[in-house]
Amino acid sequence: TSEQIEHLHRRFKQLSQDQLTIRKENFDSIPDLEFNPIRGKIVHAFFDKRNLRQESDGLAEEITFEDFLTIMSYFRPIEMNMDEEQLERFRKEKLKFLFHMYDSDHDGKITLQEYRNVVEELLSGNPHLEKESARSIADGAMMEAASICVGQMGPDQVYEGITFEDFLKMWQGIDIETKMHVRFLNVDTIAHCY
Amino acid sequence: SVSSIVPESCLLIVVGLLVGGLIKGVGEKPPILKSDIFFLFLLPPIILDAGYFLPLRPFTENLGTILIFAVVGTLWNAFFLGGLMYAVCQLGGPGLNHIGLLANLLFGSIISAVDPVAVLAVFEEIHINELLHILVFGESLLNDAVTVVLYHLFEEFASFEQVTILDIILGFLSFFVVSLGGVLVGVIYGVIAAFTSRFTSHIRVIEPLFVFLYSYMAYLSAELFHLSGIMALIAAGVVMRPYVEANISHKSHTTIKYFLKMWSSVSETLIFIFLGVSTVAGHHYWNWTFVISTLFFCLIARVLGVLVLTWFINKFRIVKLTPKDQFIIAYGGLRGAIAFSLGYLLDYKHFGMRDMFLTAIITVIFFTVFVQGMTIRPLVDLLAVKKKQETKRSINEEIHTQFLDHLLTGIEDICGHYGHHHWKDKLNRFNKKYVKKCLIAGERSKEPQLIAFYHKMEMKQAIELVESGGIGKIPSAVSTVSIQNINPQTLPLERVLPALSKDKEEEIRKILRTNLQKTRQRLRSYNRHTLVADPYEEAWNQMLLRRQKARQLEQKMNNYLTVPAHRVDSPTMSRARIGSDPLAYEPKEDSENLPIITIDPASPQSPESVDLMSEEPKGCGGLPPSPEEDEEGLVMRVKEPSSPGTDDVFTPGTSDSPSSQRMLRCLSDPGPRPEPEEGEPFIPKGQ
Numbered sequence: 001t002s003e004q005i006e007h008l009h010r011r012f013k014q015l016s017q018d019q020l021t022i023r024k025e026n027f028d029s030i031p032d033l034e035f036n037p038i039r040g041k042i043v044h045a046f047f048d049k050r051n052l053r054q055e056s057d058g059l060a061e062e063i064t065f066e067d068f069l070t071i072m073s074y075f076r077p078i079e080m081n082m083d084e085e086q087l088e089r090f091r092k093e094k095l096k097f098l099f100h101m102y103d104s105d106h107d108g109k110i111t112l113q114e115y116r117n118v119v120e121e122l123l124s125g126n127p128h129l130e131k132e133s134a135r136s137i138a139d140g141a142m143m144e145a146a147s148i149c150v151g152q153m154g155p156d157q158v159y160e161g162i163t164f165e166d167f168l169k170m171w172q173g174i175d176i177e178t179k180m181h182v183r184f185l186n187v188d189t190i191a192h193c194y
Numbered sequence: 195s196v197s198s199i200v201p202e203s204c205l206l207i208v209v210g211l212l213v214g215g216l217i218k219g220v221g222e223k224p225p226i227l228k229s230d231i232f233f234l235f236l237l238p239p240i241i242l243d244a245g246y247f248l249p250l251r252p253f254t255e256n257l258g259t260i261l262i263f264a265v266v267g268t269l270w271n272a273f274f275l276g277g278l279m280y281a282v283c284q285l286g287g288p289g290l291n292h293i294g295l296l297a298n299l300l301f302g303s304i305i306s307a308v309d310p311v312a313v314l315a316v317f318e319e320i321h322i323n324e325l326l327h328i329l330v331f332g333e334s335l336l337n338d339a340v341t342v343v344l345y346h347l348f349e350e351f352a353s354f355e356q357v358t359i360l361d362i363i364l365g366f367l368s369f370f371v372v373s374l375g376g377v378l379v380g381v382i383y384g385v386i387a388a389f390t391s392r393f394t395s396h397i398r399v400i401e402p403l404f405v406f407l408y409s410y411m412a413y414l415s416a417e418l419f420h421l422s423g424i425m426a427l428i429a430a431g432v433v434m435r436p437y438v439e440a441n442i443s444h445k446s447h448t449t450i451k452y453f454l455k456m457w458s459s460v461s462e463t464l465i466f467i468f469l470g471v472s473t474v475a476g477h478h479y480w481n482w483t484f485v486i487s488t489l490f491f492c493l494i495a496r497v498l499g500v501l502v503l504t505w506f507i508n509k510f511r512i513v514k515l516t517p518k519d520q521f522i523i524a525y526g527g528l529r530g531a532i533a534f535s536l537g538y539l540l541d542y543k544h545f546g547m548r549d550m551f552l553t554a555i556i557t558v559i560f561f562t563v564f565v566q567g568m569t570i571r572p573l574v575d576l577l578a579v580k581k582k583q584e585t586k587r588s589i590n591e592e593i594h595t596q597f598l599d600h601l602l603t604g605i606e607d608i609c610g611h612y613g614h615h616h617w618k619d620k621l622n623r624f625n626k627k628y629v630k631k632c633l634i635a636g637e638r639s640k641e642p643q644l645i646a647f648y649h650k651m652e653m654k655q656a657i658e659l660v661e662s663g664g665i666g667k668i669p670s671a672v673s674t675v676s677i678q679n680i681n682p683q684t685l686p687l688e689r690v691l692p693a694l695s696k697d698k699e700e701e702i703r704k705i706l707r708t709n710l711q712k713t714r715q716r717l718r719s720y721n722r723h724t725l726v727a728d729p730y731e732e733a734w735n736q737m738l739l740r741r742q743k744a745r746q747l748e749q750k751m752n753n754y755l756t757v758p759a760h761r762v763d764s765p766t767m768s769r770a771r772i773g774s775d776p777l778a779y780e781p782k783e784d785s786e787n788l789p790i791i792t793i794d795p796a797s798p799q800s801p802e803s804v805d806l807m808s809e810e811p812k813g814c815g816g817l818p819p820s821p822e823e824d825e826e827g828l829v830m831r832v833k834e835p836s837s838p839g840t841d842d843v844f845t846p847g848t849s850d851s852p853s854s855q856r857m858l859r860c861l862s863d864p865g866p867r868p869e870p871e872e873g874e875p876f877i878p879k880g881q
Binding site: 041072101145 | 590593594596597598600601604605
């Protein structure tokens, strides 16, 4: 809606300090983001070219307001009047966004190393933990994912990584379209707090 | 069958009716469900069970909706019904004229509350989807505050000469006091209980007692001050649960779970039976107009209320409530024993028409429980309402959910929007920093949620596996995916998992040990002296099954349990351990001879390994030659396929000795071993 866009625009201007584009450093000015264990990935996702719907791969240096909006559009709540096909597309888009966040080297697969990386980051809020535990959790999760996606495997088959189709399978039980959204209610008062 | 048509609650009421009829027929006076017994002893277990095991995530996600239904919905029902009944009474002729507005409003407030016991009893059986379940159930729990306030309010007013505006305003305020006060009392007791459980590491046996005791005290304290006891109980259960579960032992947890389920089952049964008995026993005053119109208006009020509220709520919800959902919510508004008990509490002085009220209440209860309860299941099927999905929480889901949470919080921060996730995140951080340190004993307080979850899953899987391994069933749908499948390069020489605390390790080992000993004893009966040719075939198959199972067990064990590797095993051995495929070694059946399967013992120290044995075809069912197997009941020998290439995880050339080329398929018997720190008892000793 138009007022949401206006609000986002105001926010964008705040973040970019009235410039036309935002760079990575601008995100550092948000205090609450510091506590977030996966902030690196989030900020990265904003600059990821695949998310910006550009054909190329890699990272953009800076993003404009249109790009900002594009990223935000992934978090739109669903509307009542959507039909099955639209819902399916919506769902796929959101999952694709998530998939890109996991898959940091842009090869279209989430390998064991990348998954480990994700788990480590998730647990990075806790300084007492050793890396080993994160690794084992990631290993266990990967094994589970492999068994869901491929089923029985002989000892010589190697599971390369989670592809997007497998990723979709894993998320089947969870309604992503209802969970992955951000509400925009009464934001005006808060935005001026910074 | 009867039980699939008639819900349990109906049957119980019928039983109560029969019992009551029997007692009356004998000439005795049947016991009536006295209100204080109900409120003090029968209701708390059910509510505590509900509160302690409340699925918190869907509850908090839908809290707004639930509150609106509970508060506004109940108020609407009460006033609408009360007002209409007053109108009916005025028009109803001489028998009803004397019933004042207040009395009718009181009646309305008693009967309008959706009853948690009845809802639980019926909804449990229809397995409806989580959202609807939590909506109706949450509403039934939270409307207690409204009911309590209205009830006491109207009761007081009935004894006043005149009701002023001030009284009404005070009444309105008292609602907040009652509900928030109840919650506060519950939270305080919950915190005290959590704090107590921190110090119970030496008196594990009475840990469950604290949970029950503190919750009950919360309930009593709240009821004492006319605050909402139900809300106190729920709040106490919800608050204490995460901390208590982190502190108490596994056995205490099981005890609490089973005791709560037991008590709540017993209570529920008793309540329904007593309802039946009380119906027969009570004094009734049947007035057609009153009763029929009550029933009628109850239904209408509920349906209207739900429709209007849903229309309003859907403006704020992301996941809208469809008309199907609305129908189920309206239809699920069952009345139950709470209404009856509240009615019973009325005294004759102010409410001469108490008997009539009671009759009407009972009629409505019967109608909702029987008619609505019985028909809701076919309706659910007819309308194709989404049912509950039985999904096990996997570690993947947990990771993803947490990831998503953080992501959404981050996005909200970027937008500058203080939404749900932001506040939830803040609460979590506060929790982690201060609260957990106080309330959870020792090092567990630093454990992040993911690790705790992983631990729980590990333990569960370990126990499951062992139990199924001991009974002789092959675990179904065993995944043969092993670490080699996903990560072929690394040599998992040391698989270090977050070190389980010593006593947990011991617990696991003990379980495994006892279960394996059972297996061993069973195998022992097949020793070479008792095996003869014919029963051999059957025993052979059994042994085969066990061997497969043992392999799978071993493989899974290796994948999951702690291996503090005190010895660096040779690459051969670790690969053998990890990459083993239980199905790779189907013995080749010889048509004429009984097949020979030879497994070399794992090491010279092998007396501790249990091997499965067969007989050699040569000789007349004679003894296998090797002397060292004498101690073992059973030794099975597998002849290796000569080419090492069949075993793909095996690097040729690592060692020349023939024994090292054989893959080991033995189930090592932990036995009563001297030193437990040898590492995982199941790992065959390396050569």
